[in-house]
Amino acid sequence: MYENELKALKKAGRFRERKIFDVRLDDLASNDYLGLSRNKKQFKKAVKMVNEYTTFSSKASMLVNGYHPIHRIFEKEMAEANSFAEGIVVGSGFLANLALIEALVRKGDMLFMDEEYHASGIMAAQLLGDRVITFAHNDVRDLKAKLEAHPANRQIIAVEGIYSMSGDICRRDIFTIADKFQALLIVDEAHSAGVIGKNLLGVFEYHNITIHSRHIKMGTLGKAYGSYGAYILASKTIISFLENRAKPIIYSTAPSVFDTALAQVNFEYIQKNAKNLRKKIKAQQKVVFSMMGMEPRSLIVPIEVESNDFALFMQRGLMDQGYLIGAIRQPTVAKPILRVILNLGVSPKKLRHVLALIRHNTVQ
Helix, strand or coil: CCHHHHHHHHHCCCCCCCCCCCCCCEEECCCCCCCHHHCHHHHHHHHHHHHCCCCCCCCCCCCCCCCCHHHHHHHHHHHHHCCCCEEEEECCHHHHHHHHHHHHCCCCCEEEEECCCCHHHHHHHHHHHHHEEEECCCCHHHHHHHHHHCCCCCEEEEEECECCCCCCECCHHHHHHHHHCCCEEEEECCCCCCCCCCCCCCHHHHCCCCCCCCEEEEEECCCCCCCCCEEEEECHHHHHHHHHHCHHHHCCCCCCHHHHHHHHHHHHHHHHCHHHHHHHHHHHHHHHHHHHCCCCCCCEEEEECCCHHHHHHHHHHHHHCCEEEEEECCCCCCCCEEEEECCCCCCHHHHHHHHHHHHHHHCC
């Protein structure tokens, strides 16, 4: 029934399918920034934590009886560490963005979203009709002009701490302009928590932002935290409002108990080892500068290539050499890129090798 559409995707080099990749490949494609996905010691700590309770699964939504003590422990520790008043666990980052945007932007409000915001936020914004304005990526002047042009009952800004494809860090001026207009600020920290800041807490810490009641932080557990799920940190009023209005929270089974426990022990590990992890992050970034002349501020290195077919060709060739990198195509990005993740689980020596292979085949 959809054969013609699939043929068109294949012809354009945009066809996708699930694959189980060889575990022996060095992972420079996933968002496992700190390499915690293979840390068995941390896995065993999470198992021990869950085994202390009589219930191991979520059973129901959090508003029925799926709210587990491990969920609460994690929420409290995340809120306290990040200087927020309250937190709530959510099933995934996609659901968290859907919950925030669909619930918080009420009649008479306006949402101002960075044009490179995650697809989950863009999809949620489509539910809002004419209550959404996009602004040029990381462009403070454009955001200011649009805030001035579109007054509202509540103005809500949505940005990312680190943008998932470009690796750009959200500009500090955006926090300043949000304060000037007394706007709510939603910051998706999926790719910045665990990666930047003195204690690797993310962009709020990186920019030395003092948290207040108009700040909202959302993050995922499936990236630097080596697990699965998400969290939202905000004022007690906003968290209570989400409990009462956010459909992905009200009508979804509570997040996995074990995955929350794994995120908890991994978060504790990151806080304890932040100084050493920061050194490793800087070492990987220095390799990129020495090999490619690029100065990444995150652990994402996008390398633009000539076509979708060439991106896939390079991905296959690097797999033959023992490396897995991302071949990112439309509609995720406007132009195809090789997305190299500076996974701390991959040695600087191997990173040099893969970048040398890429440089040889892409730099004219």
